Amino acid sequence: MLDRFRVPQARRFDWLDPVRVPLVPPVRRRLPIIWPDPVIPEWRRLWPPDPLGFPPLRPPNGLLRQEVTVPLAPTWAPADTDVYESADGLSSLVLPRYELAFDQVGVLDEPRVRIEERAGVPTMLITLLRTALPPGMGELPHVLSVSLTYRVPELVDVPFPEAVREDGGAVVVAALPLTSPGLRQQLLAAMSSLEAKPAVVVRRGVTVAIPNPMLLIEPPPPQTWTETALLMEWTAPPAPLLLSDAQRMRLGGGAAPGTVQGMRRLRIQHQGRGHPFWQDPARPERFYFLPDRFQLGRLPGSGRRPALDIRATSAAREEDLRVTVEFLARPVVSQERLAAAVPALAEEARRMGSQRPVTMEILADAQPVLRLGLPQGGAAPSALTERPQAQVDLETGVTHAETFTLEDFRLVHAALFGASLNVMNGEVRAGADDIPLELRLDHTAGDVLELTVLSVGAEELAARLVNIVESPVRVDRLEAAAVGGGLRVPLTVGGLPAGKTLAPREEAEITLAPTPLLPDGGAIALDQSGVTVLVDKAAIWASVFDDTAKPSLTREISVEAVPALFGGPGGDRVAVFVVTVEGASGSVRLSETELRAITTVRVPVRPLLVGGPIPPLRYRTETVWQSGGIGVSAWRETDATILLPVKTPPGSTS
Known part of the structure; x- marks a missing residue:
């Protein structure tokens, strides 16, 4: 039996969706429904990526031609070689490509790669030129980003955070701050190695309208479009990008061909x-x-x-x-x-x-x-x-x-x-x-004293020192300097004897001489390396231990009695002991037929962490006599985990 249809590169469909209402009324022999050829195109790179990668089985709702406000792509899977149509239909557009700019240095043509200072930070600059557009074509609107890629042996992608278009978009200057010297050396080493395969990758982001697939049904529905953001990569020639020995040495130093001089x-x-x-x-x-x-x-x-x-x-x-x-x-x-x-x-x-x-x-x-x-x-x-x-x-x-x-x-x-x-x-x-x-609490990094200027005299200024931490501090040595305008002028500290101890929030009056002439943005800096924190363990522990969740430890408590404990005067006997343990989930009851019971108590773990003992248990006993009397004992404390009930005569609360 011959196939009912044969379409190159297409999937066969008999009845597409038996769950939903069919596109045509069911008949004895269902006619095939097919996509136009092709229906499974090459996976395109989307921006953001399409999680499916293939068209839906039913044509999606889209925009009619007159509703489209962005350039139109000619195919469902557009490429940077396609010709696009402007939204108004009056012009043809193409997506430009870019190549490295070159300068002639002596007899050599060198790629325009340089390193210069920007706001005190060495910055690598790479210049790219837009390739010429075909006659009669306009430029497809796009945004772009630039990266330098190389292999070591895995692929490394170093993005340039800035890409500025100049001269009407004909020139692109990409900038990468070299925030550490190791980055400069790494990039220059890569651009001097053929094995690293260094290359400049330009990624162009465009927003275009893509034609939706159509079903071959009668009457044919109108063509619709979907606005989609795409990201198209282009490796700017030449690739690999290799620097000459002379250029590499100018940019980062080098002692021999193929090497970059380290620090x-x-x-x-x-x-x-x-x-x-x-x-x-x-x-x-x-x-x-x-x-x-x-x-x-x-x-x-x-x-x-x-x-x-x-x-x-x-x-x-x-x-x-x-x-x-x-x-x-x-x-x-x-x-x-x-x-x-x-x-x-x-x-x-x-x-x-x-x-x-x-x-x-x-x-x-x-x-x-x-x-x-x-x-x-x-x-x-x-x-x-x-x-x-x-x-x-x-x-x-x-x-x-x-x-x-x-x-x-x-x-x-x-x-x-x-x-x-x-x-x-x-x-x-x-x-x-x-x-x-x-990691020691008596040797911490950071200021523990705060300085406030009170008054400025002709020869000295008066200031106040405050201990701003939770523990006392001992000032064995205190040095000060006026800092500003690139200068550091030492100051003499007076009024504070060596070995002075300041309690938390305690203040001390001092003098600083000579009176410094501070420029705008200047300040007085204190060298507090001679200040020792006299650790207050309780205050520090209270500030660093997070007790929000109230962590606790479960203790199992056994309450036990012996038969002789149930006897009483005048033939009266104990009917039941009711033992209440503070912090337990409930009371326990002991009788002559049930001499042992178990309960649990949750105790805070905070004292355990510092090596302290577990808090003692508090409990009391209610003695219920067969005669109807009840005696209640006083609260007792114990460190034991096995408790014995306290028998109390009727009517007693001792």
Whole structure:
């Protein structure tokens, strides 16, 4: 039997939707319904993508031709080689392509790729030119984005956040801020490698009307259109994009063909310890450094509480209790160390041909790793444990959360208050260098004193210091400087004896001399490295422990009696003991036939976390006598988990 129809690249349909009302009345032999050829086009790239990828079985509702307000595509799966029709039908439009611009440098033609300063940030600029439009054709309206792609070996796509169209759209300048020196070196290395296959990809977003598929039925319905956003990619020639050795060396330095010169590593001594610095080969006056250490931070706002959150979960047993500790550690940088390094760094910059002032910033390492001393099984750690899931930024700090058992958390709690040198201490590994990390509540990063200027005199100014944290502080040394306009002028602090202790919210009057001449935007900076926090454990614990969920521990309590306990004077006997335990779900009843009962009590876990005892149980007994009398005992306290009822004579409340 021959096929009832045969359509190239098309699916066969007999009766499309037996559930819904059919398109034609049912007859003994149903006629086939087919899509125009083709009905399964190549998967097109949509913007946003179409989750189906093929046309519906019924033509969708759409716009009539006179209702369309965007350019019309000639096919259901348009491409950037098609000719589009304007909404008014008066002109033909094409989607332009782009190619790299070239400049002649000596005898070479080099792609117009350059790196220049923008607002103090080195920025890579790539210039593209629009290809010529065919005669009589207009430009299809579109938006565009630019990316640099390469393989290492997986595909890396680096988007340029800015793409500016100039000269009426004939020129496109894409800009990528090189926020870290590693990014510059990485991109230049890729553009010098044939194996990396570097290329500039231009993505053009258009909104066009696409013709809806039509059913071959009589009478034919009018053609409808659907407005759709599409994203069309184009790799700008030449591909691969390769820089000459000379251009690569101008942009980032290079010692040999096919290589990119990395940053120079220097080591400068300060107070008996060597500190690494890195020099940018393309800008010899710019240096990068690592923080001296990381310390537990303090949060902004009233009280500046430690950046530490402790949360516990409810559990049925102590063994099941879990405690989560989340912290933020801030980088600490010695300004004295950096200032002492400036002469040596300036000499290195002059040796590399730069006469500009030295600038320094924290090295933006791409993959720093936290290594932390964590207790195991109630014992102190013997080695550091890597925590790759921690969020580490050498400039903003380290954020991490760790969950412990109860016995391990007690070691952590003690370590936070200075009882251990290795629990919850560790390091941040950045390349080949390790930066110490210390999580101690008596050594936090962040100001604990607040300065307010009261009056300005001819030779000195009066100011007020306030302790703004929850614990007392001891001021062993306090240094101040006027900072502004690129200058730092030391000031002498008077009126504050060494070793002065300030309670929380306590104030102290001081003087600063000489009176600084602060430019606009200037300020007085305090060096508080000589200020020690005298930890108030209760106040800190109240600020860092999250008791919102009221975590509790379930204790099983057994209430037991012996037969002899039911006897009484004059032949009277106890009918039942009713024992009420404070915090239990209900009372328990004991009789001569039921001598044991079980109840549960939920107790707060907060005292357990700090090594304290479980609060004692409070209970009382009602003795119901067979004669009808009832005696009630006083409330009693006990640490036991097995309770005995207290027999009380009728009418007694003792």
